[in-house]
Amino acid sequence: MAREATKKRQTTEAHDEKRNEILRHCATLFDRVGYHKASMQMLADEVGLGKPTLYHYFPSKNAILFAMHDAHMSALLAGLDEEGGSDDPLGRLRAACIDILRQIAEHPGYVRAFMDHYEDLEGKMRDHIRAQRNAYLQRVRGIIEQGIANGHFRPCDPGLTTLGFLGMCNWAYKWYPPLAKRRPPEDVADAICQPFFEGLSLKGR
Amino acid sequence: MAREATKKRQTTEAHDEKRNEILRHCATLFDRVGYHKASMQMLADEVGLGKPTLYHYFPSKNAILFAMHDAHMSALLAGLDEEGGSDDPLGRLRAACIDILRQIAEHPGYVRAFMDHYEDLEGKMRDHIRAQRNAYLQRVRGIIEQGIANGHFRPCDPGLTTLGFLGMCNWAYKWYPPLAKRRPPEDVADAICQPFFEGLSLKGR
DNA sequence: GTAAGTCGACCGTCTGGTCGGTTCCTCCTA
DNA sequence: TAGGAGGAACCGACCAGACGGTCGACTTAC
Numbered sequence: 001m002a003r004e005a006t007k008k009r010q011t012t013e014a015h016d017e018k019r020n021e022i023l024r025h026c027a028t029l030f031d032r033v034g035y036h037k038a039s040m041q042m043l044a045d046e047v048g049l050g051k052p053t054l055y056h057y058f059p060s061k062n063a064i065l066f067a068m069h070d071a072h073m074s075a076l077l078a079g080l081d082e083e084g085g086s087d088d089p090l091g092r093l094r095a096a097c098i099d100i101l102r103q104i105a106e107h108p109g110y111v112r113a114f115m116d117h118y119e120d121l122e123g124k125m126r127d128h129i130r131a132q133r134n135a136y137l138q139r140v141r142g143i144i145e146q147g148i149a150n151g152h153f154r155p156c157d158p159g160l161t162t163l164g165f166l167g168m169c170n171w172a173y174k175w176y177p178p179l180a181k182r183r184p185p186e187d188v189a190d191a192i193c194q195p196f197f198e199g200l201s202l203k204g205r
Numbered sequence: 206m207a208r209e210a211t212k213k214r215q216t217t218e219a220h221d222e223k224r225n226e227i228l229r230h231c232a233t234l235f236d237r238v239g240y241h242k243a244s245m246q247m248l249a250d251e252v253g254l255g256k257p258t259l260y261h262y263f264p265s266k267n268a269i270l271f272a273m274h275d276a277h278m279s280a281l282l283a284g285l286d287e288e289g290g291s292d293d294p295l296g297r298l299r300a301a302c303i304d305i306l307r308q309i310a311e312h313p314g315y316v317r318a319f320m321d322h323y324e325d326l327e328g329k330m331r332d333h334i335r336a337q338r339n340a341y342l343q344r345v346r347g348i349i350e351q352g353i354a355n356g357h358f359r360p361c362d363p364g365l366t367t368l369g370f371l372g373m374c375n376w377a378y379k380w381y382p383p384l385a386k387r388r389p390p391e392d393v394a395d396a397i398c399q400p401f402f403e404g405l406s407l408k409g410r
Numbered sequence: 411g412t413a414a415g416t417c418g419a420c421c422g423t424c425t426g427g428t429c430g431g432t433t434c435c436t437c438c439t440a
Numbered sequence: 441t442a443g444g445a446g447g448a449a450c451c452g453a454c455c456a457g458a459c460g461g462t463c464g465a466c467t468t469a470c
Contacts (some may be wrong), residue, residue, distance in 0.1 A: 001306070015414090034324050036241045040460060050417040052462080057415095061460070116321045119239050142297035154403070157396045164397035167376025168369045175368055191362045199404025220448085244425060255430080255451040268428070268448095 019057050022047050023071070026064050027109025035065065035117050065117055066125040068110040073132040075103055080139050089147030090197055093165065095204060097193055100169040101176060101185035109179040115173050140166060147200075154202045161200070168192060213300055224301060225261050227252050228276070231269050232314025240270065240322050271330040273315040278337040280308055283296035285344050294352030296400055298370065301345060305374040306381060313382040320378050324400055352405075360406050366405070371395055 007008065025047040029038045040061055044051040058064045077098035083092050104111050121129060141162040147153035169192075206391055230252040234243045250254040263269045286306035290296050309316050326334060346367040352358035373399075381393065 018415095029346055032224075036325075037457080041458095049415095051460090052418085053416050055461070088398060120241075152398070156399055160393065160396040161400060163376070163380055164373045164401070167374070167379075167397075168372045171368070171372025174372075188365065191365040192372075195359055195404035196360070196369070196401045197404065199400035199402065199406075239426070245427075246425080254449095256426090257452085258450050353442095 011089070015057075015146060019067070020178050022049075022054070022057055023032065023067055023110075027107060027113070028111050029109075030068075032111035035113055035120065047167055048101050052114060062120070062125065066121060066129070067188045068113045069118070069121065069125075069129045070106070070132075072114045074135065076100065076136055077132065077139075080136070087146075087150070089143050089150065089152050090201060092139075092143050093147075093197070094189060094193065096143075097165075097169045097189040098185045101172055101189050104173050105180035105185055106175050108180075111173045115170065137149060137162065137166070152202060156200070165196065168196065220262075220322065224272070225279065227254075227259070227262055228269065228272055228315075232273060232318070234272075234310060234314075234319050236314035240318055240325065250386055262280055267325070267327050271326060271334070272331075273318045274323070274326065274334045275337075277308060277312070277315045277319045278334060281305065281341055282337065282344075285341070292294070292351075292355070294348050294355065294357050295406060298345075298352075299346050299394060299398065301348075302370075302374045303390045306394050309378050309381050310385035310390055313378070313385075316378045320375065329359040342367065342371070357407060358405050361405070370401065373401060 002145045026038075026043050029046045034040075040051055040054060043061075043064070044054045047054065058067070076096075076099055080092075080096060083095050086092055118126070118129065118133075134143060143159055144153065144156075144162055144165075148155055148158065169189075170190070171193070179188070219373065222274060231243075231248050234251045236406055238247075245256055245259060248266075248269070249259040263272070280302075281304055283302060285297075288300050291297055323331070323334065323338075349358065349361075349363045349367055350372075353360055353363065374394075377393070377397070382395070
């Protein structure tokens with residue numbers, strides 16, 4: 001019984017690992033030619049599998065897209081958790097920005113799919129991602145609200161400020177990848193956020 | 206001879222006007238269902254024309270996409286020209302942000318096509334837009350550099366700061382359209398840029 | 411033995427784009 | 441001013457090709 005469960009889990013794990021490997025390959029192709037121009041045949045060739053085998057791991061092209069969205073959002077949400085306890089809102093914002101930048105540097109394909117093809121997600125997959133997106137947005141907004149309440153931040157419209165901040169970070173997917181070898185996420189995060197943080201902060205004034 | 210030229214121009218103008226009208230319709234469809242999911246037949250139906258007639262005005266689907274890109278970039282570049290003489294860099298940045306936001310409010314379809322489908326542009330069209338993009342980027346960067354040189358702005362990395370600023374503004378295409386009826390561009394621009402400008406500025410410290 | 415992994419060949423659909431032809435408008439000429 | 445030349449606007453019907461996805465069968469590996 002126990003052995004059976006173990007074995008079952010092992011095979012499932014192997015399966016999941018293979019799925020991730022496939023995902024990585026697909027991401028590079030998406031990144032190279034774009035989601036819509038990448039056909040299932042091209043994807044299969046890229047991974048080194050037959051097309052039906054690819055369908056054995058993912059039920060549809062859209063499911064591949066979804067898996068990338070999910071991986072990206074889960075990583076960001078997990079990053080937020082790590083500093084959950086801190087009461088330094090500026091530090092948490094900085095950490096969030098670094099997380100996004102690192103995600104862009106390490107998985108440019110996932111991120112590009114995430115940014116440009118959310119609308120291509122179908123049905124429940126889209127609902128699921130929307131929920132994650134909203135949760136993320138609300139948590140970042142919470143950090144800013146907390147900062148204002150704390151007296152760390154100057155009063156401002158928390159909703160729009162959140163959107164502005166995330167725009168600044170997310171937009172980096174358009175220009176950061178070719179730079180990523182030379183400049184680490186921390187470095188870039190500090191540079192692009194400097195004026196923003198400076199203006200947001202009430203300390204040292 | 207003169208009459209001929211006039212007439213020629215008139216028909217060409219009518220032609221251009223029709224093209225713009227078509228573009229507007231296409232933009233609403235792109236905005237509703239996305240560029241790739243909008244077929245030429247759907248586009249033609251939306252405009253109220255037969256498919257071959259649509260091809261009479263635009264040689265390809267890609268050319269429609271290009272026309273939108275071009276319209277958007279030309280509008281932004283023209284906006285930059287308007288305040289070209291000013292030596293108030295903060296005001297010019299604010300104006301640029303307002304321009305972007307207004308463009309999003311008035312032509313959400315163009316902007317979405319521009320943001321998400323630059324990579325779908327083919328050959329020379331892409332080259333043309335890339336050149337416009339770069340010109341725009343350099344000019345915004347120029348404003349920031351001027352501000353630093355002037356002593357209006359605190360020293361910072363002008364390249365990355367430009368990217369951060371434009372990210373903040375451009376990202377608004379993802380959230381601003383449904384808000385645009387309630388909140389005018391000026392209003393929103395001030396709200397999202399407030400911390401950034403505050404931190405960038407050296408005055409009043 | 412059986413279940414996961416693998417795939418060559420196949421299919422229905424849909425899409426961008428074309429063809430051949432008609433209608434309509436404008437201007438030129440007699 | 442009648443008539444006609446010519447080009448712009450317009451479209452129903454069509455096509456070649458590509459694409460997402462499926463079928464049925466073979467091969468491992470436990």
